[in-house]
Amino acid sequence: MQIEVLTLFPRIFEGPLDESILKRARDRGLVNIRVHNLRDFTHDKHRVVDDKPYGGAPGMLMKPEPIFEAVEKLRQPGKSRVVLMTPQGVPLTQQRARELAGQLHLIIICGHYEGVDERVREALVDEEISIGDYVLTNGALAAAVLVDCVVRLLPGVLGDNQSAADDSFAGGMLEGPQYTRPPEFRGMKVPDVLLSGDHGAIARWRAEQARQRTKERRPDLLKP
Numbered sequence: 001m002q003i004e005v006l007t008l009f010p011r012i013f014e015g016p017l018d019e020s021i022l023k024r025a026r027d028r029g030l031v032n033i034r035v036h037n038l039r040d041f042t043h044d045k046h047r048v049v050d051d052k053p054y055g056g057a058p059g060m061l062m063k064p065e066p067i068f069e070a071v072e073k074l075r076q077p078g079k080s081r082v083v084l085m086t087p088q089g090v091p092l093t094q095q096r097a098r099e100l101a102g103q104l105h106l107i108i109i110c111g112h113y114e115g116v117d118e119r120v121r122e123a124l125v126d127e128e129i130s131i132g133d134y135v136l137t138n139g140a141l142a143a144a145v146l147v148d149c150v151v152r153l154l155p156g157v158l159g160d161n162q163s164a165a166d167d168s169f170a171g172g173m174l175e176g177p178q179y180t181r182p183p184e185f186r187g188m189k190v191p192d193v194l195l196s197g198d199h200g201a202i203a204r205w206r207a208e209q210a211r212q213r214t215k216e217r218r219p220d221l222l223k224p
């Protein structure tokens with residue numbers, strides 16, 4: 001898979017994409033991620049990327065020209081999916097991430113300021129995604145979250161153990177409590193059943209704990 005990120009803040013991506021599993025995936029050639037500075041697609045002396053909204057509204061919008069120029073240069077007809085990060089987008093879910101992981105070429109536009117000129121949506125964007133109902137200062141961190149979420153699903157990126165963990169979340173329940181050594185720490189004991197060696201009893205206990213925790217914290221996940 002090839003991913004192009006279009007942003008005004010390319011350095012925001014340096015940290016998240018250059019560590020751990022994402023770094024290894026890139027080094028192994030499982031994904032090719034390029035981060036492009038939208039200012040490089042301007043032609044004026046001051047490399048202006050924003051302007052005031054027509055009709056008078058507070059704040060600034062991203063101008064269409066640099067975004068059009070970048071997408072038209074990078075997109076490959078019939079192959080590229082163009083995604084806009086925006087608070088107005090559909091919420092990111094594991095299901096949507098799996099769907100995007102099946103694409104060959106993603107172009108991710110990070111919104112900045114109060115939004116982008118509507119003609120970007122009209123003419124360039126295939127889908128708009130939000131990472132959740134809370135406010136960020138700009139779209140770059142949202143795009144980094146999307147990239148992380150999609151890249152870990154690409155074939156070969158995770159080991160088998162971690163892939164299984166993904167399946168369990170996809171199974172729609174929260175994980176219950178987990179323990180490692182020592183069996184007693186500052187007076188807090190590991191539940192006896194986990195030390196019992198009775199794998200049937202352990203499986204039943206885990207299922208019940210997961211159900212309780214999900215009911216308590218995320219009842220929305222239990223609804224059909």
Ligand code: JCE
Nearest residue numbers: 085086111112130131132137138139142
């Ligand atoms: C973004 C902004 C609200 C106006 C571009 C936020 C947030 N949870 C979220 N998912 N995606 C975002 C996001 C994506 C792109 C942009 N902002 C800040 N937020 C209203 C502007 C600007």
